[in-house]
Structures are given as structure tokens and as C-alpha cells.
Amino acid sequence: MQTIPIDDPADPRVAAYLNIRERDLTGREGRFIAEGKVVLNVLFSARRFVPESVLVLENRLAGLAETLSSAPDDLPVYVASAEVIDAIAGFHMHRGILAIGQRRHAESIESILQALPSRALVMVLVGIANHDNVGSMFRNAAAFGCDAVLLDETSCDPLYRKSIRVSVGAALKVPFALGGTGLEIATALEATGFTQLALSPAGEKDITEITRPDRLALYFGAEGPGLPHTILDRIDTARIRMAPGFDSLNVSAASAITLHHFMG
């Protein structure tokens, strides 16, 4: 570990951290911003990602010693005062623990599916563009042992700063592929022996009436529009029982209930 003091917010070595509230690094060769000790612990133990650097508030360094002990020896750890770190980030960094990470390589649906065991639970997100929802759905995926997440091309990248933070690092833990249409994902899952279920308020069966098959893929669509008809017409549908008169459920809550029911 190399501790490098930073005194100038314009220092090119910390350029990746500039104004992080206003922008994200996603799309730039799979680089992303990780925040907080818990997420850094996940990053340093992740196989599919490499840390590039750390930026930490000087009075947070001691508390981060154990976390940093599991980081690569040559990882640059930039240390700055509150004043400098706020000027770099562009807002008041209350916690002051940041890292830049990079994906080793983007994964495809095929590479994800090839690596799955014979009994596997997969979550499919179609049109989920809200960073909070994607983050909390990854957190649920990790909590309930989901083997992989597939996101269609209209969903947002799980490596957005806010998604990683809300996922408490699960976006760096659960394997995922982003891309293709919902129908292309359904074709690939069908070809690899997955039973597929689309969650919908008007689903045919209640989830509690369905027995878990070995390979199961669960589809979730955005709140409001829901899953597209091309998906609902093609695969079986399932519903979550709700009280009459307020049939409004957050998609992340729906995923928690469904993944918990079908886990293991």
C-alpha cells in the first residue's frame, strides 16, 4: 500500500474523482466509483473487478487499515484533508472513503450462463432505469443467493455510483450482464433449460403456488409500465398477493419477496 498525500484538488492523479456527484464513470471502459468501507471490502475481495486507486480523508485512514490490508500492495492510496477532498468531489464528503475500480472484462449473457451450476436462480431486469431500484435489487439478489442478474439494454448500469452504494457492494458481487432485448435474454435462457416467470400484478398464478424448478429465471419490469407484452405473452406469469385497494408495490420489494420465496 502506497500512501500518497494530495494537497492540490487539481492534481492529475485524482482527476477520476473530480465532481463525482455530477457525473459517473460508467461507460468508460467499465470504471466505477465505490464509496464507503463496506463497499471497499467487497471490491477488494471481488474476482471480476480490480481496484485502481483509493481516495481517503486523512482522519479516516487509521480506521481503514484492516480494509486496506486486503488490497493489492501496489494500490495507490491518496490521502487528503477535508478541504481538499471536498474540492475534488465537488460537495461535502461526509464519509470520505472512495475508490475507483475497473471491470476486468464485460460479461455477455452467454459467458454468464455458461458459468452457472445445474441448479441456478437468475433475476432478469427489463427497463429498470432507476439507480436506486437496480442497487436495492442487487442487494436482494445477494441476500437470497441469486446466481446472476441479466439486465436488458434499457436498464441502467449496476456500476453507477448510486447503484453500487445502495447495493452495499452487491453490484460488485453478483455476476451480471447488461445488454440485448428482453426477448433475446428469454431466448438465451430458454436454450439453457431455464423455467421463466414474469412477475406481474395480473400474473396467472400466485408465487406461493409454484414449486421451485432447478433452473429458474425471474423477470421484473419497471414500476408503472411493467414488463412489455412481448415478454408477458411469451413466458409464464406470476403475481404477488396484495391487499385490495392499494395494489402498488415497489419493484425492489417485489424482488425481495419473490427471491426469498424461490431461494435455495
Add this chain to the structure above:
Amino acid sequence: MQTIPIDDPADPRVAAYLNIRERDLTGREGRFIAEGKVVLNVLFSARRFVPESVLVLENRLAGLAETLSSAPDDLPVYVASAEVIDAIAGFHMHRGILAIGQRRHAESIESILQALPSRALVMVLVGIANHDNVGSMFRNAAAFGCDAVLLDETSCDPLYRKSIRVSVGAALKVPFALGGTGLEIATALEATGFTQLALSPAGEKDITEITRPDRLALYFGAEGPGLPHTILDRIDTARIRMAPGFDSLNVSAASAITLHHFMG
């Protein structure tokens, strides 16, 4: 309905809407800010709250006609341009549909419990101060037919702007009382025949092993600290099954799974 044009952001009639991003009205005689058409629909049909006024962007008025038709006849509806409304609110009001509401009277634990039927499901929040979590837990409470929510004195007011918004209006729908300690709430629930369950990662029984009693109260604590030992030592505990290695579940996700399991 009285439509009143507002041309001056400093007009005293819209003073309650000033700088709403920076402050909340809670604590001021049970007044609160409701945002968006869906929440306004809930407000106008709520028994325990009265609308005080509406502030709407001029180009949103037509789309709000049906919603406003269920509002009291004498409700002032202030209408302003985007420029004026942004100046009032203190930030860019993309949607531009706001209302001020007021609670008819604050409810106590006793008044809430007296009104409950012989079969009832109650959610108890202890130390949940995050406005997002409180909002999404109310949304779950409404979705799964929870009869009431009791919040201890260290939890946040469900009438915070963000909580109401995240709840999609459920904070105005599900009866609640805020106040007292967790132990005081437990004493009141015990006296009215409730079986009580504290949700905890180290809970004695898995929730799926427990049969729903007629009167059930479910306790949730803040992420991190969890429920205080005074509660865990006093009432039965229950856990939600999770995958090994990532035992981190958002408290709102926990409430969705548990309320769904015990509903009806």
C-alpha cells in the same frame, strides 16, 4: 374549487411552500407537503387529513382536473408559471403538483389500538429515522393490508415530505401513532392481546415456521444497530432466511417479506 393565479413568489398565500426542499412542515401542528397526482388522490380521499391548499404548475392544471374534482369545493388551488413555482419551491419543480395538508388530530397508541378489529396486523418501527425506509415501509404496509403502524419516539415522522412521496401516499392511508419507547409500545400491545415478533438476523424461528395469530405485531429496527436488547429480551424473535456470506438486508425489504408472509 377556487383557482387563484400567483404571480409573486413572495405572495403570503403560498408562504407554506417556500424553500420546501430545505425544510419540512412536520412538527408544525401536523402539517405536511404532499407531492404528485397519486399522492393528492390519496390525500383527498383520506379521513384523517384535510387538504389546506394546492399549488400547481399552470400547464399541469388540466391534467389534474379529475383529481381536483374530489377535493373540497372551497380548497384554494394556486396556479403559477414554471418560473414562479421554481422561485417559491427553491429548486426546479419538474412535476409541479403540490399540496399542503393537515392532520385532523394526532393519534395516540391507545386511540389506534382501540380502533383495531379482533384480527389485526400491526407494524412497529423502533429507531427507524431514515425517511426513505419509513416511506417504503408504509408502502409495504398498505400493499399487504397492515392495519396500523406504531413508531417509537426515535423513528422519523411519516409525514416528512420524502416519506410521503416514497410511500406513494400510503403514509396518509395507514393509521399510525408516533411516540413512546419501544417498551411502552410492547406493553400496550401485550395488554390488547397481540402476539409480538421481533425481526432479527439472529431470530429463534424462521418466519415461515410461524403460524399467523389473529392479532400480530411485527417489530423492525434500524439497519446496523437493529432492535434494542430491551425489545429482543422481552418478546419472541424471528428471522428471514438468507444466503450465507451476505447477510445484509434492507429493513424495508425485510418488512415486505414478513408482511407478505403474515398478511390476510
